[in-house]
Amino acid sequence: MSEMKENIPLLPLRGLLVYPSMVLHIDVGRDRSVAALEHAMMNESYIFLTAQKDMRVEAPEKEDLFKIGTLATVKQMLKLPNGTLRILVEGVSRGAIKKYKEESDFTTVTVELSEDLTYKDPETEALMRTLLVYFEKYAKMSKKITEETIESVVDITEPGRLADVIASHLPLKVQEKQEVLAIFNVKKRLDNLIIRLHDEQEILDLEKKINNKVKQAMERTQKEYYLREQMKAIQTELGDRDGKMGEITELRKRIDAVGMPESTRKVALKELDRYEKLPAASAESGVIRNYVEWLVSIPWSEKTTDRIDIVHAEEILNRDHDGLEKVKERILEYLSVRQLTNTLRGPILCLAGPPGVGKTSLARSIAESLDRKFVRVSLGGVRDESEIRGHRRTYVGAMPGRIIQGMKKAGTINPVFLLDEIDKMSNDFRGDPSAAMLEVLDPEQNNTFSDHYIEETYDLSNVLFVATANDLSTIPAPLLDRMEVISIAGYTELEKTMIATNHLAPKQMKEHGLKKAQLVLKEEAIIDIIRYYTREAGVRGLERQIATMCRKVAKIVVSGEKKRVTINVKTLVDLLGKHRYRYGQAEEENQIGVATGLAYTTVGGDTLQIEVSLTPGKGKIQLTGKLGDVMKESAQTALTFVRSLTKRLGVDADFFDQHDLHIHVPEGAVPKDGPSAGITMATAIVSAITNKPIKREVGMTGEITLRGRVLPIGGLKEKSLSAHRAGLTTVILPKDNERDIDDIPEVIREQLTFKLVSQAEEVLELALDGGF
Template sequence: MEDKKLTMPMIALRGLTVLPQMTVNFDIIRDKSIAAVEQAMVGDQRVFLATQKQPDEVIPDIDGIFQVGTIGYVKQLVKMPGGMVRVTVEGQERAELLEMEKGEACCTAIVEILDPVEDDLDTIQKEAMLRILKEKLEEYGKLNVAAGREVLSPLIAQPDLTELMNQISAQFPWNYEARQSVLECRTLTEMYETELQLLLTELEVYRVKREFQTKVKAALDKNQRDYILREQLRVIREELGEENPVSDADEMKEQLKKIKASVEVKERIRKEINRFQNMPAGSQDANVIRTYLETVLELPWNKMTKDNASLKHAEEILEADHYGLEKVKERVLEYLAVRILTKKGTSPILCLVGPPGTGKTSIARSIAKAMGRKYVRISLGGVRDEAEIRGHRKTYVGAMPGRIVEGLKQAGVANPLMLLDEIDKVSSDYKGDTSSALLEVLDSEQNVKFRDHYVEIPIDLSEVLFIATANTTQTIPGPLLDRMELIEVNSYTENEKYHIAKDYLIPKQLEKNGLSKEQLNITGPALEKMIHSYTREAGVRNLERRVGDICRKAAREVLEKKKPSIRVTERNLDHYLGREKVFFDAAGNEAQVGIVRGLAWTSVGGDTLQIEVNVMPGKGVLQMTGQMGDVMKESAQIALTYVRSVASDYGVKENYFEKHDIHLHIPEGAVPKDGPSAGITMATAMLSAVTGRKVLPRVAMTGEVTLRGHVLMIGGLKEKLLAARMAQVEKVLVPAKNQPDVKELSKEITKGMEIVYIKEMNEVIREAFVPEK
């Protein structure tokens, strides 16, 4: 055995095993390995090729190298750039490493050439093994078609078992550990078992791989394919060092970190982001979830503004922005005082009720300004779909959140002042009851966890200050009305209109029309005439329009006639506004029979109604004209019944009503009239016509009458008294139960008028009829 020991240069290979009869190219860069090859080229061109057990070691000791290696013949040596050398080696014989010496130049090994693989098989066994190997090679070829064409065809054609196994181990793309196990085999049987095991493992790997590929291919659709391509594009960009755009899901996760919300809310949103991230990009579901996530991430959740804690500041703003409206201002300051003391209070739901043009919307804006809150206006006029309030479920096409959530999103904070404008004009249809949907919003017990159908996550509305506006409470459903605190915004007096116009409307219109105070001056008397003779309304909307008319005409005169300044007086007012538009039916000085002045409330303020009654021979018919509504017709019937019951007390014959017809008329027949406050007026007019007694000319009255002659209380007293003042009435008869309402009115309204409180109809007759001599 001594003649089989050789000393030769050695190369420790990393991740590579060379087998006999195998030609391989590999690159070497370590100095000792290059020196070993160069030394071999100087000698017999043979080098010992052994494989390192750990490829990441630099140059291991003998224990770190597999003991069995291959003696290789260096066929070619090529120097490459960077100090690298490419070597072509042909494996010749197996050898065992006995000793290893790390010299200064290179590693030297003492090896012993191993005997060829022992042939321990007979002919039949070899044939059986040969067939089994070829069958497995054919199976492998069916699974790996490319390998079958290039590699397997010459292997299957090989008739010799030993040669076949040598070629299999040399040509199959096994790792170095598999090849090392083949290299260390001493017999054909051991070599066969090792290679067969490796082939079976390779077959199983390819079979599983093919199953996975089949399943993935079946599951992939166009969107999944796009997703894979995008991922590949991302990897390619990373490899090329190009900037990789941040995905939508990553951006949403960054946004989620910044929002102020509870842990539960963030967790719900995070789950939706993860779901969105795993969806194929561009799919319909992904677009729905993207829109949903963009919405919920823009909501303010727990982000809030700090209320202004200065009552004086709030009072100054309210006084500067609005003239009068003492009750409203007082209520707002009370709310703010409570909030300052408690640090946190349940926000009330205020409802400002009043005629159009009285400044309800601008009051809400001023309250927001005084409190330092964001202001959001939601118009509810004509809204009839419940989804407008609660939102649509996000599974529907075109789904969107409700107006409440949109308002929060617009405000950007969780505690804005939210104005629900025209709440009395919401309606219902087959899509649901809108007013019922508002119950959850406006109920302090429920709105802590308000659920919008689109957002689905409970939203806390308890910090929102809701203010609703309405022209009347009659069309607001009872349960909804019960949840709001009503504050009446009544009609303005002429004096209030004068100050509002002077302090607010005229400066606003001057700026709007590009004029200065020096260019246009509207005198006080002109303004008073404008209010009295050109507008009839509870608010100041038409008054602002008339001021705007004057400003536009003045602007034209400034440009065309080069006037430096224009002065509008009582005399030249008709030049700018035309003839007078409003005429008040002033009370006369002459007492008449069957004519009584009543007071009525309208949507634009108060008005006076002159009720006329005439009696003529007939059959006892009551005729009513003047566009009277059902309520007023019933009041007329009640008034007639009362008059008939007391007629004998005034000297009327018993059969008088059977032989006479009564005609009751309210002038301006084209204008519809209705309401329960004209009962005493009609009864007084009928009794006057029947008895022939005259009624005092400067007396007006309001109130409902019962069959027994009791006088019932009425509403809209401020507007009615304003109308009486315009008609120059000196005495007004008011139900006694309305006495507290009169006490709340300003002296400006009642000044110069005698207010008489009445309980029974006989008191009305005593005050209204001309005393008998």
């Protein structure tokens, strides 16, 4: 049912909308709207309310307004102090604008009104009931609608009015309210509102869930805050002002700052969370704290910049070390390659040589030349695998191994890491530490080194490892294969003199508080100390003798006997006592049955006097001098070879059956072994049989076969140095060792004559006085 009304004053509304049967206060301030209201009040007529499409438009035209609006009566009008009119309007009926008419100061419209039918069929009734059910649920959930409002809505019997009232209570936007207002069909309007209420109910359900989650999170946060404050208060009362929380905060900052890999960082944070939840008195709490402390103490990304300057490195090496030319050359080669590629992984250098030759100090010089941190780990006596890899955290008092401890001490991921005395490791029931070292020293594996305590992989590929050893024979072959061995045989007399003059004497004088004006050490005195008071490959014993001398000089200066002490050959005996060693040739004159052999030991080269004595008997052989199995076999082989020379020796065939043979190597308490004494024993036996003396200035080294062939030996440089120390002038060595002569220092080569032999007869010809 519709009706037309003409000349109805138009009142545009901004941001609101009025439904039929709805009573609402409206503030009116625009001039055209005020004029329209005054016209309606004077003529006691209706007014037509319609919403603006855009509330920001100040002077709306007809295209700015919705055509569907509400016919309303003005129940009350009040003029406010600011000139605005406040009116009370009541919606009468919805209508559609058909025609606009512009008056002088306002607009009138012709409106087609539509009245809702009050007839209710079963479908309408069902829609009304459903709408009421949804509205009641919505009202209870929103808590913005009062009980009185709900009761008044329930009492409405007209379906159209019910829909309009409920729509006015919903939180809809103007556009959405306009859509409801534009539905003239009552059933469709009811159905539309049911859908909207259903959607609103779902939104409220979600809001409720979200609010509950937020509330729970807030409650948990507040609870934690409250408990933390309580804990702080308790800790303050107990005297622990910073408390555990301050420590946890500090550890968390350090975890973020050290630059560890993401996987390790997650583990550290997880352990820190566990630590935070455990009571401070718990035993596990201390274990976890130590673990996290270790994780943040190890360098993960801190790195020093290498100074690749060959000239500077060479200056440092020459400043700190006299001699050792090959070692220096190898280090400079490494630095040169590093400068060209800048990607070379650090090689595993093994400095092998007797004690006191400067292996450890050489590693320090390498670190200084590279501007790297230096860390030293002594492996002497290590017999437990956990010393290298660390203990499992399940053990009481567990801690990381020496590798991780060394990295913590270094503080950077690329230090020079000295593995001192790597040959002194041994194994027992607790594992084999040398097997654990395989991973450390393998460039293909050590980027994922695993310590039992840390458990997370650690990158050692940037570390320059330097190992030292006295005896390579005790190092397992797989471990030795991973290292580049640089042999340091020992020092010549000239090099020792230079070292004592430039390094040892100034160092000991400084340590003993002596000035240059108080002690003058002549070079001849240093040479005498080397010759008569020491017998070594290195300079450690030499330094001890210089220290002894400095102590005695210090006493003389302090007691006032002299202000200046000059040490020469004459005064040296007064300070150090009588000569301890005899310098010069091993024997003062040619001896029968006594041959001088050259031996290689862990403390450098040495000379051995092999004595042979023949006595009437029944052909027995006696070996003394604490010889090892290899030397015993060499003696048997040498004797068998000599027996094959019966005719050349000019003795009867039964000579050996009628004489007992005794082979002795003096210093019987010292174990001796090695495959290089064969020709020395054969020469001594022949000398004893033929009664020909052996030249005292001749030393020899080489193994012998049953056929008299001379086999090559090792350690020629060390043996040559010992021959020089002993005052020998001629060295007999296997022809196959000719290639090793270049390794001997030039100053030694100039003072020794090397005789190369391939058969034992050649040895006898050279060694026996008068020939063979």
